[in-house]
Amino acid sequence: MPSAPSWHPHLWHPTTQVARSEPPLRAVRGQGALLELDDGRQLIDAISSWWVTLHGHAEASIAAAVARQAHTLEQVIFANFRHPTAEALAERLSACSGLERLFFSDNGSTAVEVALKIAWQWWHNQGIARPQLIAFDGAYHGDTFGAMALGERSLFSAPFEPLLFAVARAPWPASWWNDDRVEAREAASLERLEHLLSHPTAAVILEPLVQGASGMAMVRPAFLRQVEERVRAAGALLIADEVLTGFGRCGELFACQLAGIRPDLMSLSKGLTGGFLPMGVTLTSEALYGGFISEQPGHTLFHGHSFTANPLGCAAALASLDLLEAHPERYRGFEARHLPRLEALAQHPAVRRPRLRGSIAAFELAVENPGYLNPAGRRLQALALEQGVFLRPLGHVVYLLPPLCISDQQLDQCYGAVRSALDQL
Numbered sequence: 001m002p003s004a005p006s007w008h009p010h011l012w013h014p015t016t017q018v019a020r021s022e023p024p025l026r027a028v029r030g031q032g033a034l035l036e037l038d039d040g041r042q043l044i045d046a047i048s049s050w051w052v053t054l055h056g057h058a059e060a061s062i063a064a065a066v067a068r069q070a071h072t073l074e075q076v077i078f079a080n081f082r083h084p085t086a087e088a089l090a091e092r093l094s095a096c097s098g099l100e101r102l103f104f105s106d107n108g109s110t111a112v113e114v115a116l117k118i119a120w121q122w123w124h125n126q127g128i129a130r131p132q133l134i135a136f137d138g139a140y141h142g143d144t145f146g147a148m149a150l151g152e153r154s155l156f157s158a159p160f161e162p163l164l165f166a167v168a169r170a171p172w173p174a175s176w177w178n179d180d181r182v183e184a185r186e187a188a189s190l191e192r193l194e195h196l197l198s199h200p201t202a203a204v205i206l207e208p209l210v211q212g213a214s215g216m217a218m219v220r221p222a223f224l225r226q227v228e229e230r231v232r233a234a235g236a237l238l239i240a241d242e243v244l245t246g247f248g249r250c251g252e253l254f255a256c257q258l259a260g261i262r263p264d265l266m267s268l269s270k271g272l273t274g275g276f277l278p279m280g281v282t283l284t285s286e287a288l289y290g291g292f293i294s295e296q297p298g299h300t301l302f303h304g305h306s307f308t309a310n311p312l313g314c315a316a317a318l319a320s321l322d323l324l325e326a327h328p329e330r331y332r333g334f335e336a337r338h339l340p341r342l343e344a345l346a347q348h349p350a351v352r353r354p355r356l357r358g359s360i361a362a363f364e365l366a367v368e369n370p371g372y373l374n375p376a377g378r379r380l381q382a383l384a385l386e387q388g389v390f391l392r393p394l395g396h397v398v399y400l401l402p403p404l405c406i407s408d409q410q411l412d413q414c415y416g417a418v419r420s421a422l423d424q425l
């Protein structure tokens, strides 16, 4: 029975203030770029269900791979066992990332936690004191404590402030179309970074090319190469959080490849299983792995999750990689699909700072008080919903990040809904 939107008596929703939100929509089915509600309405999922649905909802080949695996081996303790699906996934991810070792966990936050623990303990195991960690302004690395500490301090982390370890920060020189001040901002950021790196530093962490949660803040590839140069010169480790940007989102399989940087550690999740199952991985170099092999028990990486290397997740990830390999034009060519549509939209007087990277198109609303709590984005979200398009602006930042399967007609519908919402704001 379809029901009017209401709050369930037993569910608690993520990052949702019940006192200030509409009750959630009730989804009963997903197919391709569409979500179907219990009242029969169909919505285009223009943000890939929080950036995870890579190919499309209920993608048949991934569904079949998960079902086959469920009938074969659904789970096994990964401390004492390995299994063929995990082996195959590790081999393929190593080959396409250039990082030889893979540690499994359950989501993006844990993939970051593990990267941080490996980086930190690698120095510790050598008896070398490098007490500083560096991240960027605006960073988001997840909601668990370590990941939260690395991220920019905000409304989200405020209650926990006394529990978060210190992290040094450099500015993130985000840019947009026709931005003529970007060189100066990049130079200032690099100068700050260089200064910070004069203190002994364990690791620098960044979201390559696109900071997601802070508002689709995009930097230029050349800036990341200059960051890497400075990190290398200081002998620190470089962690790339590709939880959002991985698996073709930016136009190459990994954003680091597009930027031309080679991190020591890489965190992946979101698109890893095509959006089917929660899984994270941390990839590292063989050199880092070697730093944990020792007769001393204290040199072990004592970290493990019950569902480490879950075979269903591994099977989904392999099927998703098959699709990416079979149709690289779907992610390599996505930017060219956004481009003319975003160019046209950018003419709208309410659109500021348009920007584009791969399948991620974003702009800012011309508002007085920009930020996550600015209500303009929410109004735009409600208006787009009336046009059958699901968006979730980040405050005053509006973005489209659709599944790769979205048709041209559906993409036009997304841009049309945004335009008509802008006209009504």
Ligand SMILES: *Cc1c(COP(=O)(O)O)cnc(C)c1O
Residues within 6 Å of the ligand: 107, 108, 109, 110, 112, 140, 141, 142, 143, 207, 212, 213, 241, 242, 243, 244, 245, 269, 270
């Ligand atoms: C979403 C995200 C995370 C956290 O991933 P979860 O699976 O939500 O824990 C970490 N880093 C980046 C860059 C993300 O976009």
